[in-house]
Amino acid sequence: MFVGRFTAVLRTLVPPLCGATGMPLRRYPFCSVVSSAVWASAFVLIGYVTGRRGPGDTSEGAGSCQCRQMPHATP
Structure with a gap:
């Protein structure tokens, strides 16, 4: 289960496998x-x-990121 968290394919298979193996x-x-x-x-x-x-x-x-804000739309 621990290794499955780090692998996308295993991450989707871990819950059913845990249930099937009787965890x-x-x-x-x-x-x-x-x-x-x-x-x-x-x-x-x-x-x-x-x-x-x-x-x-x-x-x-x-x-120190240079970010620009979008102008807010006023109703």
């Missing part, structure tokens, strides 16, 4: 929450580390 109902939510927390933390950390400075980035550090 206890009390154990499934615990394993699902733990593996989801690890998955989310891993991808947030990867995004943070790789997104700090990308190719061609001339900013001074993380979080």
